[in-house]
Each structure stands twice: as structure tokens, then as C-alpha cells.
Amino acid sequence: MVYTWKIMEAVSFLIKPASGRCNLACRYCFYRDVAEKRAIEDFGLMSESTAEFLIDRAFELDADLLSFGFQGGEPTMAGLPFFERFVARTRERAERVGTDRAIRVQFTLQTNGTTMDADWARFFKREEFLIGLSIDGPRVLHDTYRVRRDDSPTYAAVIDGVALLRAEGVPVNALCVVDEATADNAEFVYRHLRSRGFDWIQFIPCLDPLGEAPGGKPWSLTPEAFGRFLKTTFDLRYAEWGRGANVNVRWFDNLVTMALGQPPESCGMSGSCSANFTVEADGSVYPCDFYVTEEWRIGNVRADSFAAIRKCETARRFVESSRSIDPECVSCFAFPLCRGGCRRDREPFVDGKPARNRYCSAFKDFFRYAGERIMEMAKAETEARIAFQPQGRALK
Secondary structure (H helix, E strand, O other): OOEOOOOOOOOEEEEEEOOOOOOOOOOOOOOHHHHHHHOOOOOOOOOOOHHHHHHHHHOOOOOEEEEEEEEEOOHHHHHOOHHHHHHHHHHHHHHHHOOOHHHHEEEEEEEOOOOHHHHHHHHHOOOOOEEEEEEEOHHHHHHHEEEEEEOOOOOHHHHHHHHHHHHOOEEEEEEEEHHHHHHHOHHHHHHHHHHOOOOOOEEEEOOOOOOOOOOOOOOOHHHHHHHHHHHHHHHHHHHHOOOOOOOEEEEHHHHHHHOOOOOOHHHHHHOOOEEEOOEOOOOEEEHHHHHHOHHHOOOOOOOOHHHHHHOHHHHHHHHHHHHOOOOHHHHOOOOOHHOOOHHHHHOEEEEEEOOOOOOOHHHHHHHHHHHHHHHHHHHHHHHHHHOOOOOEEOOO
């Protein structure tokens, strides 16, 4: 018997229902920096009519899976009723379209965790949300930069929020910003997150202000520190992999996927940008969460379809401007897995082209250090897949 498989078309939307509004004042917040550079710093709360336009436009696309992710600022500042209406309308539209073809919907939300209560937790459980929760390791590091507007700490409130979510059975992933202090305490941070029960972790290099030369802030992450961080955390992740532990570290997992010859799911690792859909509270659409500026506005859901937005000249220019490859990268031993890294880490541009990634030296050092073990993990993954493939069936 011969099986044929249809490639599933999945489309993701990153939605900011409360714009950049937040109940915290994290000192390194990249979105506050981006918003302050715009003519309109705060787009307010997303109206019900704008949300309806967004949902209806999404279902116009020929997609099998629609993924709605909410971010901010702090997205829960839009209020629970907003999310209840959004999810209800989305599910109603999916059922209506489902008479002609099946469409799956999924929901994710990134939160600082301090606004959680039982009502939120029950809602997330009922509607099968995946939650990404920002936690920068142990209290002493987390409370350095993740503070309230009066500079009071937030770690205890975050841990309470995690407990509430887990009590309802809501899946929670850890999102950890890597600044210079975090990098210098890599093992401490990793072991703390694991001890708190996080088995899916995303480490996010701290960003310097857009358009400025990097390295000028107290939290700025140097390539040297980042290189040390990558090696230490990989050693810990690799040791757990060897013991068969169920743990995922997003960047490392993507490297294994790429070593298998498959595309990464993390857009910043693909080597060039695509025109994604980041939707601000007023319905304006931008190609990337890092570039929600007037220069890169590519449409508005109240006036434009997502199909037209994706094909507009500004979206094309955004994608094309990311494809420049530094001549030294082409012949670099690390390029098949590095691919130049995220465009945001290649700012500021020089003569209209992205510079070499600021973490180039860190990546080279890391791949020399861990490359063979990454290939070992990829080989083991290949062997596991072969072992589970049904015998006597040709897969196409």
C-alpha cells in the first residue's frame, strides 16, 4: 500500500491586544524601545470589531491550521472577556468553514505571569492554550530587571502564577531572557528552571535598542558571555538527553532538526526573513515583532486581506533586505547550522545590508565545541524514526 501525504499549510498570527501596555517595567524591554520610536507609542486595547476583522481575514486564507499567539506588552491587560469573545468567534468560524474543509485552530499566549488568577487558569485549560511564561532564572537574577513600575520585585508573583496554571493542568513553557548576568550564571539559571519543573525552555538573547550600536546598556549581552552561556547550557542539555530526560531547549532542538536536513521552526534560524503577521491593537500588521515601526507597516486588517498584505511591496522589501549573506559566512564551517542568525542581531544595517551577526564569534566557538554532539543527537533521532516506521509500507 502506498500512502500519500498532503503538506499541511499552517499560518501563525502574533497579536498584541493591549499594544505595548504592561503592568511591569522590565528595564531591558525591547518592545518599549520600539514603541517609543513610533509616532503612536500606544495603540490602546484592541476593539471587538478589529478582532472580528482579524479573525475573518485569517479564515480567508487557504490554511489547514491557524495559530493565534498573543503577546504584548502584557496581553492579559486586554481582559479575560476579550479573550473569551475572540476564542468563541474563532471556534464558530472554524466550525462554519469545517462544513467544506477541516481547519484546526490553536492558541498560545506569552505572559509575565503576575496577572494570573483561577479564572484565567480555568479559561486557558478549557480552551487548550499553551502558555509561555517569562522567568529569568532564580530570584536574584529575575528581580534584577523584571520589576514593577515602582521597582518592586516580581519573582514571587511569577511563581504563584505558575502554580495557579499548573493546578489547572495548563502547559507552561519558560521564556528566559539572557543578559550578561544570566550568561555569567548559566548553570545556576538552567538548574533553577529545571528544578521548577520546566521541561521546555526558550533562551532569548537580550536585545539592545533598535538602531543603536550594541553593548551600551548594563544588560547588554557580549558575544564572549553568550558563547560561554551556549556551551554551558548545551552541556547540561546534552547530559539530560543522554539520560533520556524529557527536556527541550528550543535553540538546541532546532539545531538537531537542521542537522537532519529539515527546516527550523524558529524563523530567526532560517537564514532569511519571511513576512509574518504581527498584528497591533489597531489592526496594523508588521512582518516581525522586532520591527513594529512605521517603516515596516505592511497593512491593516480593517482594510487589507492577509493575502494582499503578504504580497505588498514593503513586505517584499523586508524579506529581500534580509537575504544578504556576508562573504565570510559563505565559506564558514558553521554556516549550514548558523545561516547568519537572526536579522535583528545583524543591526544596524550598513549601506542597506545587514551586518555580520554580532554573535558570530560566539557561534563559531559553540559549533566547534558542540558540533559533533549535535550530529550524534541527529543520528540518534534518525535511527529512532526508522525503528518506528511501519514495515512493508512505502511513504511518500
